[in-house]
Amino acid sequence: MKKRIAIFASGSGSNAQKLMEHFRRSAEVEIALVLTNNADAYVLQRADSFEIPSHIFDRDEFYHTDNIIDLLKNLDIDLIVLAGFLWLIPKNLLQEYPGRIINIHPAILPKYGGKGMYGDFVHLAVMEANEPEGGITIHYVDENYDEGEYIYQAKYRIDKSDNLEMIKFKGQQLEHLHYPRIVEGIIKKIKK
Numbered sequence: 001m002k003k004r005i006a007i008f009a010s011g012s013g014s015n016a017q018k019l020m021e022h023f024r025r026s027a028e029v030e031i032a033l034v035l036t037n038n039a040d041a042y043v044l045q046r047a048d049s050f051e052i053p054s055h056i057f058d059r060d061e062f063y064h065t066d067n068i069i070d071l072l073k074n075l076d077i078d079l080i081v082l083a084g085f086l087w088l089i090p091k092n093l094l095q096e097y098p099g100r101i102i103n104i105h106p107a108i109l110p111k112y113g114g115k116g117m118y119g120d121f122v123h124l125a126v127m128e129a130n131e132p133e134g135g136i137t138i139h140y141v142d143e144n145y146d147e148g149e150y151i152y153q154a155k156y157r158i159d160k161s162d163n164l165e166m167i168k169f170k171g172q173q174l175e176h177l178h179y180p181r182i183v184e185g186i187i188k189k190i191k192k
Contacts, residue, residue, distance in 0.1 A: 003187050004032040006077045008085040011119075013043025014172065015083035015104060015179050020050045022180035029187055032075050037062065037087055062090065069096050079187045082141065083179075086118055089141050101141040102186060104179050106171045108135040108153055113146030123167045126158070133157050134167055136174045138182050152182050 005023070007016045016034060023029045034047035034054040047054045061067050069092060072080070080093075082103040089101060105113060106122045117125070126134045135155035140148035154177075156170040 001192060002026075002028060002030045003078045003190060003192060004030055004076055005079050005081055005183070005187060006033040006035060006072055006075070007031060007043075007081050007083050008035045009041060009043040009083045010036060010038050010086045011041055011043065011084050013041065013046045013083060015175055016043050017046045018176045019081060019083065019180050019183060020046065020052065022184065024050065029184065032077060033071070035068070037085075043083075059087075062087065066092060069093060072096075078190050078192065079183070080141075081183055084119070088143070088145060091143060094141070094143060099140060100190065102151065102183065103139055103141050103146075103148070104175055105137045105139065105146050106134075106168075106175065107137065108133075108155060109137040109139065109146055109150065113137075115145050117146070120164065120168065123164055123171065127162070127164055127167055131158055134171055136171060136178065138179060151186070152178060154178055 007019060009016045020031050023031055031052050034043060034052055036043055036056055039056050044054050055071060080097055080101040107126060112122050112125050133155045135153060137150055138152040139150045142148040154174045156174055158167060
Protein backbone atom coordinates (compact mmCIF):
# COMPACT_ATOMS: atom_id res chain seq x y z
CA MET A 1 0.00 0.00 0.00
CA LYS A 2 1.39 3.39 -1.01
CA LYS A 3 2.20 6.03 1.55
CA ARG A 4 0.22 9.20 0.93
CA ILE A 5 1.17 12.87 0.99
CA ALA A 6 -1.08 15.92 1.19
CA ILE A 7 0.43 19.21 0.01
CA PHE A 8 -0.72 22.56 1.38
CA ALA A 9 0.10 25.58 -0.81
CA SER A 10 -1.14 29.17 -1.07
CA GLY A 11 0.29 30.31 -4.40
CA SER A 12 2.09 29.23 -7.53
CA GLY A 13 3.19 25.84 -6.22
CA SER A 14 6.55 25.34 -7.94
CA ASN A 15 7.73 23.15 -5.05
CA ALA A 16 4.42 21.29 -5.15
CA GLN A 17 5.01 20.57 -8.83
CA LYS A 18 8.52 19.27 -8.15
CA LEU A 19 7.02 16.91 -5.56
CA MET A 20 4.32 15.79 -8.01
CA GLU A 21 6.97 15.10 -10.65
CA HIS A 22 9.23 13.30 -8.18
CA PHE A 23 6.54 10.89 -6.95
CA ARG A 24 4.57 10.53 -10.22
CA ARG A 25 5.88 7.03 -10.95
CA SER A 26 6.74 5.95 -7.42
CA ALA A 27 5.57 2.49 -6.41
CA GLU A 28 5.75 3.45 -2.73
CA VAL A 29 4.55 7.07 -2.40
CA GLU A 30 1.83 9.20 -3.97
CA ILE A 31 0.63 12.77 -3.74
CA ALA A 32 -2.99 12.15 -2.81
CA LEU A 33 -4.33 15.69 -2.31
CA VAL A 34 -3.47 19.36 -2.76
CA LEU A 35 -5.11 21.83 -0.38
CA THR A 36 -5.15 25.60 -0.63
CA ASN A 37 -6.62 28.65 1.07
CA ASN A 38 -6.55 30.57 -2.25
CA ALA A 39 -9.12 29.76 -4.96
CA ASP A 40 -6.91 31.57 -7.52
CA ALA A 41 -3.71 29.71 -6.61
CA TYR A 42 -1.86 28.39 -9.65
CA VAL A 43 -1.06 25.25 -7.66
CA LEU A 44 -4.64 24.13 -8.44
CA GLN A 45 -3.84 24.02 -12.16
CA ARG A 46 -0.61 22.15 -11.44
CA ALA A 47 -2.55 19.57 -9.38
CA ASP A 48 -5.16 19.25 -12.12
CA SER A 49 -2.50 18.58 -14.77
CA PHE A 50 -1.24 15.66 -12.63
CA GLU A 51 -4.83 14.50 -12.00
CA ILE A 52 -4.43 15.06 -8.26
CA PRO A 53 -7.60 16.05 -6.38
CA SER A 54 -7.66 19.41 -4.64
CA HIS A 55 -9.58 21.10 -1.87
CA ILE A 56 -10.07 24.84 -1.35
CA PHE A 57 -10.85 25.99 2.17
CA ASP A 58 -11.45 29.25 4.00
CA ARG A 59 -10.20 30.53 7.36
CA ASP A 60 -13.30 29.38 9.21
CA GLU A 61 -13.10 25.80 7.92
CA PHE A 62 -9.36 25.62 8.67
CA TYR A 63 -9.37 27.06 12.18
CA HIS A 64 -12.87 26.34 13.55
CA THR A 65 -13.82 22.87 12.26
CA ASP A 66 -12.28 19.41 11.97
CA ASN A 67 -13.25 19.16 8.27
CA ILE A 68 -9.64 19.26 7.05
CA ILE A 69 -8.56 16.59 9.55
CA ASP A 70 -11.52 14.40 8.57
CA LEU A 71 -10.62 14.78 4.89
CA LEU A 72 -6.95 13.89 5.53
CA LYS A 73 -7.92 10.87 7.64
CA ASN A 74 -10.46 9.66 5.06
CA LEU A 75 -7.70 9.76 2.44
CA ASP A 76 -5.29 7.93 4.76
CA ILE A 77 -2.69 10.74 4.59
CA ASP A 78 0.67 9.82 6.14
CA LEU A 79 2.56 13.11 5.74
CA ILE A 80 1.63 16.77 5.26
CA VAL A 81 4.03 18.86 3.20
CA LEU A 82 3.77 22.64 3.17
CA ALA A 83 4.89 24.23 -0.09
CA GLY A 84 4.46 27.97 0.17
CA PHE A 85 1.53 27.73 2.57
CA LEU A 86 1.17 31.01 4.46
CA TRP A 87 -1.16 30.27 7.38
CA LEU A 88 -0.15 29.06 10.82
CA ILE A 89 -1.09 25.40 11.32
CA PRO A 90 -3.82 25.01 13.99
CA LYS A 91 -3.30 22.96 17.14
CA ASN A 92 -5.84 20.26 16.23
CA LEU A 93 -3.96 19.49 13.00
CA LEU A 94 -0.58 19.49 14.79
CA GLN A 95 -1.99 17.06 17.39
CA GLU A 96 -3.42 14.76 14.71
CA TYR A 97 -0.13 14.66 12.74
CA PRO A 98 2.66 15.00 15.34
CA GLY A 99 6.08 15.09 13.66
CA ARG A 100 4.40 14.51 10.30
CA ILE A 101 4.07 18.08 8.99
CA ILE A 102 7.07 19.62 7.26
CA ASN A 103 7.80 22.96 5.64
CA ILE A 104 10.46 24.57 3.48
CA HIS A 105 11.66 28.10 4.20
CA PRO A 106 13.72 30.21 1.75
CA ALA A 107 16.44 31.19 4.25
CA ILE A 108 18.87 29.68 6.70
CA LEU A 109 16.79 29.75 9.86
CA PRO A 110 16.71 31.10 12.52
CA LYS A 111 17.53 34.26 10.52
CA TYR A 112 14.78 35.72 8.34
CA GLY A 113 11.96 33.60 9.72
CA GLY A 114 8.66 34.31 11.45
CA LYS A 115 5.33 35.91 10.60
CA GLY A 116 5.37 37.80 7.33
CA MET A 117 8.72 36.34 6.26
CA TYR A 118 7.94 34.42 3.10
CA GLY A 119 8.81 34.56 -0.59
CA ASP A 120 10.26 37.81 -1.85
CA PHE A 121 10.09 39.37 1.63
CA VAL A 122 12.75 36.90 2.76
CA HIS A 123 14.94 37.35 -0.33
CA LEU A 124 14.70 41.14 -0.06
CA ALA A 125 15.68 41.07 3.63
CA VAL A 126 18.67 38.83 2.84
CA MET A 127 19.73 41.14 -0.01
CA GLU A 128 19.32 44.36 2.00
CA ALA A 129 21.40 42.88 4.84
CA ASN A 130 24.23 42.26 2.33
CA GLU A 131 24.44 38.63 3.38
CA PRO A 132 27.30 36.72 1.71
CA GLU A 133 25.06 33.66 1.38
CA GLY A 134 21.44 32.64 1.34
CA GLY A 135 19.86 29.25 1.67
CA ILE A 136 16.94 27.05 2.53
CA THR A 137 15.71 25.28 5.64
CA ILE A 138 13.47 22.23 5.66
CA HIS A 139 11.90 21.81 9.09
CA TYR A 140 9.15 20.19 11.08
CA VAL A 141 6.15 22.40 11.77
CA ASP A 142 5.12 23.41 15.27
CA GLU A 143 2.70 26.02 16.66
CA ASN A 144 4.96 28.96 15.68
CA TYR A 145 6.13 30.21 12.31
CA ASP A 146 9.50 28.72 11.30
CA GLU A 147 10.47 27.45 14.76
CA GLY A 148 10.12 23.69 14.32
CA GLU A 149 13.09 21.35 14.48
CA TYR A 150 15.40 21.62 11.46
CA ILE A 151 15.66 18.63 9.14
CA TYR A 152 18.01 19.97 6.47
CA GLN A 153 19.72 23.22 5.49
CA ALA A 154 21.60 24.14 2.31
CA LYS A 155 23.37 27.37 1.31
CA TYR A 156 24.25 29.26 -1.86
CA ARG A 157 26.68 32.13 -2.40
CA ILE A 158 25.36 35.62 -3.04
CA ASP A 159 27.52 37.69 -5.36
CA LYS A 160 27.66 41.49 -4.99
CA SER A 161 26.05 41.81 -8.42
CA ASP A 162 23.08 39.54 -7.59
CA ASN A 163 19.70 41.25 -7.75
CA LEU A 164 16.46 40.05 -6.13
CA GLU A 165 15.57 37.78 -9.06
CA MET A 166 18.98 36.09 -9.02
CA ILE A 167 18.82 35.49 -5.26
CA LYS A 168 15.31 34.07 -5.62
CA PHE A 169 16.44 31.86 -8.53
CA LYS A 170 19.40 30.46 -6.58
CA GLY A 171 17.13 29.70 -3.63
CA GLN A 172 14.50 28.00 -5.77
CA GLN A 173 17.15 25.84 -7.43
CA LEU A 174 18.11 24.51 -3.99
CA GLU A 175 14.47 24.04 -2.97
CA HIS A 176 13.63 22.08 -6.10
CA LEU A 177 16.77 19.96 -5.78
CA HIS A 178 16.45 19.03 -2.11
CA TYR A 179 12.78 19.16 -1.03
CA PRO A 180 11.55 16.06 -2.94
CA ARG A 181 14.56 14.02 -1.80
CA ILE A 182 14.15 15.03 1.87
CA VAL A 183 10.37 14.43 1.75
CA GLU A 184 10.98 10.96 0.32
CA GLY A 185 13.46 10.14 3.08
CA ILE A 186 10.99 11.24 5.76
CA ILE A 187 7.93 9.44 4.41
CA LYS A 188 9.83 6.18 3.94
CA LYS A 189 10.50 6.15 7.71
CA ILE A 190 6.82 6.54 8.59
CA LYS A 191 5.17 3.28 9.64
CA LYS A 192 1.95 2.59 7.77
